[in-house]
Amino acid sequence: xxxxxxxxxxxxxxxxxxxxxxxxxxxxxxxxxxxxxxxxxxxxxxxxxxxxxxxxxxxxxxxxxxxxxxxxxxxxxxxxxxxxxxxxxxxxxxxxxxxxxxxxxxxxxxxxxxx
Amino acid sequence: xxxxxxxxxxxxxxxxxxxxxxxxxxxxxxxxxxxxxxxxxxxxxxxxxxxxxxxxxxxxxxxxxxxxxxxxxxxxxxxxxxxxxxxxxxxxxxxxxxxxxxxxxxxxxxxxxx
Numbered sequence: 001x002x003x004x005x006x007x008x009x010x011x012x013x014x015x016x017x018x019x020x021x022x023x024x025x026x027x028x029x030x031x032x033x034x035x036x037x038x039x040x041x042x043x044x045x046x047x048x049x050x051x052x053x054x055x056x057x058x059x060x061x062x063x064x065x066x067x068x069x070x071x072x073x074x075x076x077x078x079x080x081x082x083x084x085x086x087x088x089x090x091x092x093x094x095x096x097x098x099x100x101x102x103x104x105x106x107x108x109x110x111x112x113x114x115x
Numbered sequence: 116x117x118x119x120x121x122x123x124x125x126x127x128x129x130x131x132x133x134x135x136x137x138x139x140x141x142x143x144x145x146x147x148x149x150x151x152x153x154x155x156x157x158x159x160x161x162x163x164x165x166x167x168x169x170x171x172x173x174x175x176x177x178x179x180x181x182x183x184x185x186x187x188x189x190x191x192x193x194x195x196x197x198x199x200x201x202x203x204x205x206x207x208x209x210x211x212x213x214x215x216x217x218x219x220x221x222x223x224x225x226x227x228x229x
Binding site: 107 | 160204
Protein backbone atom coordinates (compact mmCIF):
# COMPACT_ATOMS: atom_id res chain seq x y z
CA UNK A 1 0.00 0.00 0.00
CA UNK A 2 1.03 3.61 -0.53
CA UNK A 3 1.69 6.11 2.26
CA UNK A 4 -0.23 9.30 1.55
CA UNK A 5 0.45 12.55 3.36
CA UNK A 6 -2.18 15.24 3.11
CA UNK A 7 -1.75 18.77 4.40
CA UNK A 8 -3.27 20.58 6.16
CA UNK A 9 -5.26 18.09 8.21
CA UNK A 10 -7.80 20.76 9.08
CA UNK A 11 -8.38 24.46 8.62
CA UNK A 12 -10.90 27.16 9.38
CA UNK A 13 -11.13 29.75 6.62
CA UNK A 14 -12.96 32.97 5.97
CA UNK A 15 -15.51 33.05 3.18
CA UNK A 16 -14.17 34.48 -0.05
CA UNK A 17 -10.65 33.17 0.52
CA UNK A 18 -8.91 30.16 -1.06
CA UNK A 19 -7.18 27.14 0.44
CA UNK A 20 -4.67 24.85 -1.23
CA UNK A 21 -4.48 21.26 -0.05
CA UNK A 22 -1.38 19.19 -0.74
CA UNK A 23 -1.13 15.45 -1.32
CA UNK A 24 2.23 13.67 -1.29
CA UNK A 25 2.67 9.94 -2.00
CA UNK A 26 5.72 7.90 -1.07
CA UNK A 27 5.88 6.10 -4.42
CA UNK A 28 5.09 6.77 -8.04
CA UNK A 29 1.45 6.12 -8.79
CA UNK A 30 -0.52 6.25 -11.98
CA UNK A 31 -3.77 7.73 -10.81
CA UNK A 32 -4.47 10.46 -8.27
CA UNK A 33 -7.96 11.59 -7.41
CA UNK A 34 -9.63 14.22 -5.25
CA UNK A 35 -12.86 13.51 -3.40
CA UNK A 36 -15.23 15.57 -1.31
CA UNK A 37 -17.06 14.14 1.67
CA UNK A 38 -19.73 16.43 3.05
CA UNK A 39 -20.66 15.99 6.74
CA UNK A 40 -22.19 12.57 7.34
CA UNK A 41 -22.21 11.78 3.62
CA UNK A 42 -20.47 9.47 1.20
CA UNK A 43 -17.51 10.23 -1.02
CA UNK A 44 -18.00 12.19 -4.23
CA UNK A 45 -15.30 12.32 -6.87
CA UNK A 46 -14.27 15.87 -7.76
CA UNK A 47 -11.65 15.16 -10.41
CA UNK A 48 -8.82 13.00 -11.63
CA UNK A 49 -5.44 14.73 -11.36
CA UNK A 50 -3.49 14.12 -14.56
CA UNK A 51 0.26 14.51 -14.59
CA UNK A 52 1.36 17.36 -16.80
CA UNK A 53 -2.08 18.17 -18.14
CA UNK A 54 -5.42 19.56 -17.04
CA UNK A 55 -7.43 17.57 -14.54
CA UNK A 56 -10.55 15.69 -15.59
CA UNK A 57 -13.54 17.04 -13.66
CA UNK A 58 -16.74 15.25 -12.77
CA UNK A 59 -20.16 16.69 -13.42
CA UNK A 60 -20.88 19.55 -11.04
CA UNK A 61 -17.25 20.49 -10.46
CA UNK A 62 -15.34 23.11 -12.46
CA UNK A 63 -11.73 24.13 -12.77
CA UNK A 64 -12.31 27.72 -11.71
CA UNK A 65 -13.66 26.58 -8.36
CA UNK A 66 -11.34 23.59 -7.80
CA UNK A 67 -8.08 24.11 -9.69
CA UNK A 68 -5.83 21.06 -9.49
CA UNK A 69 -2.15 20.63 -10.20
CA UNK A 70 -0.09 17.49 -10.60
CA UNK A 71 3.48 18.36 -11.54
CA UNK A 72 4.83 14.81 -11.08
CA UNK A 73 3.81 11.25 -10.23
CA UNK A 74 3.95 11.71 -6.45
CA UNK A 75 2.41 15.13 -5.74
CA UNK A 76 -0.85 16.96 -6.36
CA UNK A 77 -2.67 19.99 -5.02
CA UNK A 78 -6.34 20.90 -4.86
CA UNK A 79 -7.37 24.52 -4.35
CA UNK A 80 -10.81 25.42 -3.07
CA UNK A 81 -11.38 28.91 -4.42
CA UNK A 82 -13.61 31.76 -3.29
CA UNK A 83 -14.93 29.64 -0.45
CA UNK A 84 -18.42 29.76 0.99
CA UNK A 85 -19.86 27.87 4.00
CA UNK A 86 -21.22 25.26 1.55
CA UNK A 87 -17.62 24.25 0.83
CA UNK A 88 -17.22 23.02 4.41
CA UNK A 89 -16.35 19.35 3.90
CA UNK A 90 -13.62 16.79 4.18
CA UNK A 91 -11.41 16.73 1.09
CA UNK A 92 -9.63 13.48 0.38
CA UNK A 93 -6.74 12.57 -1.87
CA UNK A 94 -6.72 9.04 -3.31
CA UNK A 95 -4.12 7.11 -5.31
CA UNK A 96 -4.06 3.96 -7.39
CA UNK A 97 -1.21 1.96 -8.86
CA UNK A 98 -0.18 1.19 -12.37
CA UNK A 99 -2.03 -2.06 -12.97
CA UNK A 100 -5.65 -2.18 -14.05
CA UNK A 101 -8.13 -2.44 -11.18
CA UNK A 102 -5.62 -1.99 -8.42
CA UNK A 103 -6.56 -0.94 -4.93
CA UNK A 104 -7.32 2.69 -4.13
CA UNK A 105 -5.81 4.22 -1.00
CA UNK A 106 -6.81 7.42 0.73
CA UNK A 107 -5.07 10.13 2.67
CA UNK A 108 -6.31 11.10 6.10
CA UNK A 109 -8.30 13.98 4.66
CA UNK A 110 -8.47 17.73 5.14
CA UNK A 111 -11.34 18.92 7.28
CA UNK A 112 -12.32 22.36 5.99
CA UNK A 113 -14.64 24.71 7.81
CA UNK A 114 -15.64 27.96 6.12
CA UNK A 115 -16.99 30.71 8.33
CA UNK B 116 -23.46 5.23 -15.13
CA UNK B 117 -22.91 3.06 -12.08
CA UNK B 118 -25.13 3.44 -9.02
CA UNK B 119 -24.42 1.75 -5.68
CA UNK B 120 -27.00 1.33 -2.94
CA UNK B 121 -26.00 0.33 0.58
CA UNK B 122 -28.07 -0.99 3.49
CA UNK B 123 -28.55 -0.55 6.35
CA UNK B 124 -27.55 3.03 7.04
CA UNK B 125 -27.02 2.22 10.72
CA UNK B 126 -26.38 -1.09 12.43
CA UNK B 127 -26.03 -1.80 16.13
CA UNK B 128 -24.83 -5.18 17.35
CA UNK B 129 -23.66 -6.69 20.60
CA UNK B 130 -19.99 -7.49 20.97
CA UNK B 131 -19.35 -10.99 19.66
CA UNK B 132 -22.30 -10.98 17.27
CA UNK B 133 -22.00 -10.89 13.49
CA UNK B 134 -22.68 -7.87 11.30
CA UNK B 135 -23.73 -7.92 7.66
CA UNK B 136 -23.82 -4.94 5.30
CA UNK B 137 -25.27 -5.27 1.82
CA UNK B 138 -24.72 -3.36 -1.40
CA UNK B 139 -26.26 -3.54 -4.84
CA UNK B 140 -24.85 -2.11 -8.04
CA UNK B 141 -26.37 -1.31 -11.39
CA UNK B 142 -23.60 -1.67 -13.98
CA UNK B 143 -23.12 -5.28 -14.98
CA UNK B 144 -19.70 -4.35 -16.40
CA UNK B 145 -18.34 -3.51 -12.92
CA UNK B 146 -15.80 -6.05 -11.79
CA UNK B 147 -14.06 -4.66 -8.72
CA UNK B 148 -15.74 -4.20 -5.34
CA UNK B 149 -13.79 -2.82 -2.36
CA UNK B 150 -14.92 -2.14 1.18
CA UNK B 151 -13.61 0.72 3.28
CA UNK B 152 -13.70 1.42 7.00
CA UNK B 153 -13.66 5.05 8.09
CA UNK B 154 -13.06 5.92 11.70
CA UNK B 155 -13.88 9.34 13.06
CA UNK B 156 -11.44 11.98 11.84
CA UNK B 157 -9.61 9.60 9.50
CA UNK B 158 -9.59 8.78 5.82
CA UNK B 159 -11.20 5.60 4.47
CA UNK B 160 -9.11 2.48 4.97
CA UNK B 161 -9.35 -0.42 2.54
CA UNK B 162 -10.24 -3.53 4.53
CA UNK B 163 -11.11 -6.09 1.86
CA UNK B 164 -11.97 -6.25 -1.81
CA UNK B 165 -13.27 -8.77 -4.31
CA UNK B 166 -13.03 -9.11 -8.03
CA UNK B 167 -15.73 -10.57 -10.20
CA UNK B 168 -13.88 -13.79 -10.93
CA UNK B 169 -14.49 -15.04 -7.36
CA UNK B 170 -17.63 -15.40 -5.26
CA UNK B 171 -16.20 -15.07 -1.77
CA UNK B 172 -13.08 -13.83 -0.04
CA UNK B 173 -12.10 -14.04 3.63
CA UNK B 174 -9.56 -12.29 5.80
CA UNK B 175 -9.72 -13.40 9.43
CA UNK B 176 -13.02 -12.07 10.83
CA UNK B 177 -14.00 -10.27 7.62
CA UNK B 178 -15.51 -11.81 4.51
CA UNK B 179 -17.06 -10.46 1.35
CA UNK B 180 -19.45 -12.30 -0.95
CA UNK B 181 -20.38 -11.39 -4.49
CA UNK B 182 -23.41 -12.44 -6.52
CA UNK B 183 -22.85 -11.19 -10.06
CA UNK B 184 -26.19 -12.44 -11.34
CA UNK B 185 -28.11 -10.47 -8.75
CA UNK B 186 -25.55 -7.65 -8.78
CA UNK B 187 -25.07 -7.50 -5.07
CA UNK B 188 -22.21 -7.97 -2.66
CA UNK B 189 -22.02 -8.12 1.11
CA UNK B 190 -19.57 -7.55 3.94
CA UNK B 191 -19.65 -9.99 6.83
CA UNK B 192 -17.90 -9.29 10.12
CA UNK B 193 -17.89 -12.10 12.66
CA UNK B 194 -17.13 -11.93 16.40
CA UNK B 195 -17.49 -8.15 16.36
CA UNK B 196 -15.40 -6.07 18.72
CA UNK B 197 -15.85 -2.46 19.91
CA UNK B 198 -12.95 -1.40 17.68
CA UNK B 199 -15.02 -2.48 14.66
CA UNK B 200 -17.27 0.51 15.33
CA UNK B 201 -16.92 2.87 12.35
CA UNK B 202 -18.57 3.87 9.10
CA UNK B 203 -18.24 1.27 6.35
CA UNK B 204 -18.46 2.12 2.66
CA UNK B 205 -18.84 -0.26 -0.25
CA UNK B 206 -17.80 0.74 -3.74
CA UNK B 207 -17.93 -0.55 -7.29
CA UNK B 208 -15.70 0.36 -10.13
CA UNK B 209 -17.80 1.62 -12.98
CA UNK B 210 -16.72 2.25 -16.54
CA UNK B 211 -17.37 5.50 -18.27
CA UNK B 212 -15.74 8.65 -19.50
CA UNK B 213 -12.00 8.97 -19.42
CA UNK B 214 -11.38 7.04 -16.24
CA UNK B 215 -12.54 3.93 -14.46
CA UNK B 216 -13.84 5.49 -11.28
CA UNK B 217 -15.00 4.12 -7.97
CA UNK B 218 -18.64 4.75 -7.12
CA UNK B 219 -19.34 4.63 -3.39
CA UNK B 220 -22.35 3.54 -1.43
CA UNK B 221 -23.94 5.84 1.13
CA UNK B 222 -22.22 4.24 4.12
CA UNK B 223 -23.22 2.18 7.16
CA UNK B 224 -22.56 3.36 10.69
CA UNK B 225 -21.73 0.24 12.68
CA UNK B 226 -21.90 0.45 16.45
CA UNK B 227 -20.64 -2.52 18.46
CA UNK B 228 -22.01 -2.43 21.98
CA UNK B 229 -19.69 -3.88 24.65
